[in-house]
Amino acid sequence: MHVVVIGAGEVGTTIAENLSPDHDVTIIDIDPERAEQLKYGLDVLTLGGDGTSLSTQEAANVAASDMVIACTDDDLTNLVACGTAKTLGDPFTVARTKSTEYLWTWERDNSAFGVDFMVCTDLLTAQDIVRVIGLPAAIDVDQFADGTVQMAEFEVKDESPVAGQTIEEADRFDSLTFVGVFRDGSMILPRGDTVIEDGDRTVVIGSPESVQLFASDIAPETTPNEADEIVIVGGSEVGFQTARLLEKRGLSPRLIEQNSKRARWLAEHLPDTYVMEHDATDTEFLAREHVDQADIVVAALDSDEKNLLVSVLAQRLGCARVISVVDSGEYVALFEQIGIDVAINPRRVTAEEITRFTFDKIAENIAVLDDDLAEVVEVELGIDSELVGRRIDELVQEIEATFVIGAITRNGSLITPRGDTKFRHNDHVIAFVETPFVGEFISMA
Structure with missing residues (x-):
């Protein structure tokens, strides 16, 4: 399959890396130097130029392509690029967008913008956060087979009841399969006699009920029946969508937003969310609002640095579990190394x-x-x-x-x-x- 990827940022590069072993990939990026660098790092063709330009797309042979993926950081660029591609041929077009407004327009009419499939980064990130909240002991959760099957990844701590057990001893559920163990940067296919060690990341696949029961085995103290006390820090689009999705599940989170105009808007659009207008880095305020008693704190501010600060403050206050949005993939390991429970990278989710x-x-x-x-x-x-x-x-x-x-x-x-x-x-x-x-x-x- 011939695939043209427009945008060589983290998302585009990750997609190209995944596709290049099995497909013919061409990457277009507005920065010629960036495009030239990728030529030597990946087995792909590269082209410097404006991905929305007819001449650039013609040079990339978009007319003969099977798929065009527009994944720059600019929504309008991606939509225009897909529309341009449709004037040259009939590739399957995929557009990345942050705006849910564009997504809802496209969902109303799938022919809108010349896009065959649209991916909304902020909504996907919020959905990922809500899945993790629904299974608090997990660091990664995904649904398969229309929700009949759930995949979850858990980090085993020294105090976990399953630490030191063999797979055979830990596997006490009829509809659960241990499929992988990650240890010290390498992957192990588990056997019955494989011992689960402190620090292992264990991946299981099974029914949602069995995965929930296994989560209780992994960390019984952090797997309540429901997370009653959820605090979202930041009224960004991710924070808003997270609160909205939690409300749909019958939960009533609290949300902290410093900007008065945004806080008022959030309060009007989130009837079951308690919105607080304040600076979330004010430790006296956090203590006064009993944020330390929260089951889960979600850091969804507009920068990685702010999210890191809020996450560390929440941990020091004694919050049970902290989930942080990390926009830069390079920072994910840093968040995890300092002990943040779950770091969710929107770019990875989108890719x-x-x-x-x-x-x-x-x-x-x-x-x-x-x-x-x-x-x-x-x-x-x-x-x-x-x-x-x-x-x-x-x-x-x-x-x-x-x-x-x-x-x-x-x-x-x-x-x-x-x-x-x-x-x-x-x-x-x-x-x-x-x-x-x-x-x-x-x-x-």
């Missing part, structure tokens, strides 16, 4: 959402884990699939690719995979796959 459209749109969902060491992939098995009629234990012996089948849904029902489980036509298969083998695995579907 994941766009990436799932790239394998000829066969993969229905893709989640990228631990700096792209592995991915969780959902595929529907076609009538000609190489997997149909095969047993799982046969595939493990015959295929060199590193993968674990985490779950299968068949006619809407969840099947926990076992060695003698046979794949059938129309099965939805959710698999944990080492990143270099993702293309190979998907092609088998």
